[in-house]
Amino acid sequence: MRWPRHVASLLLTAVLLVGPPILLVRLVGWPSIDSPQVALWQWVRDPLTEQNLILLLVGLAWLLWAFVAYFVTAATATRVWAGVRWLRRLPLPTPWQATATGMAGAAALTIATPTAPTPDASHPGTTTTTGTDHDIVEQADTADGVALSGGWLPYEVAEQVTAAAGLVWLRRRRAYRPTRPHRHSQDAQDLAPLPSTVAAIQAATGSRPPPPVSAPAAGLPPIGFPPTGVGLTGPGALDAARGLLITALLATLRQNTVELVITRRAVDILLGPAAPHLRPGAGLRIVDTAAHATALPADARPSLSHGAEGGRRVLILDEPPRSSLANSGATMVVLTAWPHATTWYVEAGGHTRTSDTANAGPRVCVLDTVATTDLLTVTGHLQPPAPDTPTQPQPQPQVRVPRPTAPHHDTIRPDKRVLVRVLGEPALLVDGAALTVRRTAARQALVFLAVHPDGVDSHLMAEALWPGLPGQRLTGRLYTTLSELRTAARTAGLPIIDRTGDRYRLHPDHVDVDLWYFHRAVDRAAAILADPSTAWQAVVDAYAGDLAAGHAWAWLDPHRESTRRHVLYAYAALAAAAPDPRQALAYLQDGIRVDPYNADLHHRAASILTSLGEHIAAADLTDRYTRRLATAGLTAEGALIRGGT
Known part of the structure; x- marks a missing residue:
């Protein structure tokens, strides 16, 4: 609690302001001299008299008190002026807002307050769970x-x-x-x-554990819309249709029991410049008109035929169909009012209500055009445009794998007291002893600086560590996070973070990083043209595990995959140079343990097994790989895996 300290501070200030004048007046009296000329002449003739010394001390005491009084007055005036400026910027409620606030307050007084929050059955995913970690990303405006x-x-x-x-x-x-x-x-x-x-x-x-998911309201499929169909109006109508588009395609990826049918004009309305790049397939069908969409046979897709459990066709139409229920086996959503069915008024935040009443409906997913285009890249339904296409929807930059510019040496230098390990579980070591880094963000920042040995601008670093947060809130977080790293390494007595202007990096004179040594090993191996096997073996030996193993930061994947690819090539190069096929097979198996999802390594291993006559082992390797992909939601592509052939 801070109020006792504030009270004590006020009492001390009052004592300093009031006490000295009272003591001086009671003990000495008010300052008084006959005239400046007489006092000055007396001091020149005999400066060390008792009266002159007392007068000097009293004058110094009054000057000290005046300095304290001036300091307190200036500080108080500064705070008062800051408060005045804040009050001037404080927006006052308009008459409409004041009226609404009063009505809401009156309504609140007439409603019994529950002792604990109760999940709303009409809102899938509602929960009362809240985060407690100070590193939680503050992006969720509600718990669900x-x-x-x-x-x-x-x-x-x-x-x-x-x-x-x-x-x-x-x-x-x-x-x-x-x-x-x-x-x-x-x-x-x-x-x-x-x-x-x-x-x-x-x-x-x-940033937080998933909340318990409530059962959806009766009659509402997981997509959140009535199975009988609905028309959409309001400021969030198109955003809700985009949210439905993404939700349905994600459901197709997960269960393959939802088929989305959308008219071409609806695609143009929802996606704008990115519309030409939307490609059908994998649960998405694009038709010319609403009549074509409603005329599709109910059993056009095997997963939807014969009332498959959870299977549903979703239609997004730019205009109402000619009949109210032209296709009873589908959920129809129309991008305008629908006279023959329910019409929802959708607010900008996704809250819905029926247009003819004040009855609130569920909150649905709402996305703007940019967010929808971004998410279509992960569902696999957005065809990248050609480089010279003028309507290119936000092409993604290529990734440049960082290379260290610190002094090159062949091993991790023992003369450096600070070692950062990021291959495997990240760790910060001083003189061989691991230090505790409490904040999750500080550990993330340590790895981020390790993969950017040349340094990185503070705003780029903050945006990578806390994506989606407002920029004005990132600077303080970054400073606090880097301060945590400096505090953790204070026992070394050396600065581990070097700052030049607005650019940060791990100090190359005091810090060594296992990832930098790994990159140097890759550089040496790539430069050797004759008999590089020893150099590639050094790459394999330097790889202690996945980059920041156990962490799933959004910025990490490109760097982790790049590092993994280097060691996969090292195993492939060692296998290609091995004179004994069984030794080559052993190298490939080690590579498969590093990445059990890589098709090429499995194909090479299966080919060697086949050449050795071990057809059963080759088929078993292929079957295990196919099952692993199926478990992850993938399939083996083309002829990459041809075990036994």
């Missing part, structure tokens, strides 16, 4: 959803976005074919980070 700059998602939908983002990286791992790394840098399109909307959702879902 995630708020973004581009809309609002129910927590269940946000979790599906995070899962779909994970599938994107698993597909990239599956498709990668080990390629010799460039010596200084590597640009790879399939290492591009996912869009900022995805990163913000990943940060929000990863």
Whole structure:
């Protein structure tokens, strides 16, 4: 509690202001001299008299009191003026707002307050769980959803976005074919980070445990819309339709029991410039008109035929169908009022109510055009445009793998007292002893600086660590986080973070990083053309595990995958150079343990087993790999795996 300290401070200030004048007046009296000339002449003739010394001390005491009084007065005036300026900026309620506030207060006094929050059955995912960790990303405006700059998602939908983002990286791992790394840098399109909307959702879902999910209200499928169909009006109508588009496609990825049918004009309305790049397939069908959508046979898709459990076709139409229930097996959503069915008025935040009454409906997912385009990249339904296409929807930058510019040396230098380990579980060590870094954000910042040895601007670092948060709130968080790192390493007596202007880096003169040593090993191996096996073995030996193993920060995936690819190529190079096929097989099996989702390594291993006549082992390897992909929601592509053939 702070109020006792405030009271004590006020009492001390009062004593300092009132006490000295009272004592001086009672003991000495008010300052008084006959005339300045007489007093000065007396002091010159005999300066060390008792009277002159007392007068000097009394004068000094009054000057000291005057200084204290001036300081207190100035500080008080500053605070009062700050309060006045704050009151001047405080927005006053308009008459309408004042009236609404009064009515709400009167209503609140007539309603019994429950002793504990009760989940609303009409809002899937409602919970009373709140976060307690001071590093939690403050992006969720309610316990059952995630708020973004581009809309609002129910927590269940946000979790599906995070899962779909994970599938994107698993597909990239599956498709990668080990390629010799460039010596200084590597640009790879399939290492591009996912869009900022995805990163913000990943940060929000990863900042707290998932809440218990309530059962949806009767008659409402998981997508949140009435199965009999609905028309949409209001400022959030189009955003709600975009939210439905993403929700249905995510459901298709998860269960393959939802098919989304949308008219071309509805696509143009919802996606704008990105509309030409929306591609059908994997649960998405684009038709010309609403009549074509409602005329589709009910059993056009096997997963939806014969009333499959949970299976449903969702239609997004730009205009109402000619009949009220032209296709009773589908949920129809119309981007305008629908005279023959229920019409919802959708607010900007996703809250719904029927247009003819004040009855509140569920809160639905709402997304703007940019957020929808971002999320379509993880569902796999957005075809990247050609580079010269003028309507390119936010192309993602290529990733440049960082290379250290610190002094090069062949091993981790023992003369450096501070060692940062980021391959495997991150750790900060001073003189070989691991230090405790309490804040999750501080550990994340340590890894971020390790993968950017040349340094990084503070605003870029803050946006990566806390995606989706307002920029004005990031500076203080970053300073607090870096201060935590400095405090943790204070026992070393050395600065571990070097700051030049607005750019931060780990101090290369005092700190060494295992990732930097790994990169140097990769550079040496890539530069050797004749018999590089020893150098590639050094790369394998330097790899102690996945980058920041056990952590799922949104910015981490490109750097983690780049590091993993280097060691996969090292194993592939060692296998290619091995004279004994069984030794080559052992190298490939070690590579498969590093990345059990890579198709190329499995194909090479299966080919060696087949050449050795071990057809059963080759088929078993292929079957295990296929099952692993199926468990993750993937399939083996084409002829990458041909065990036994």
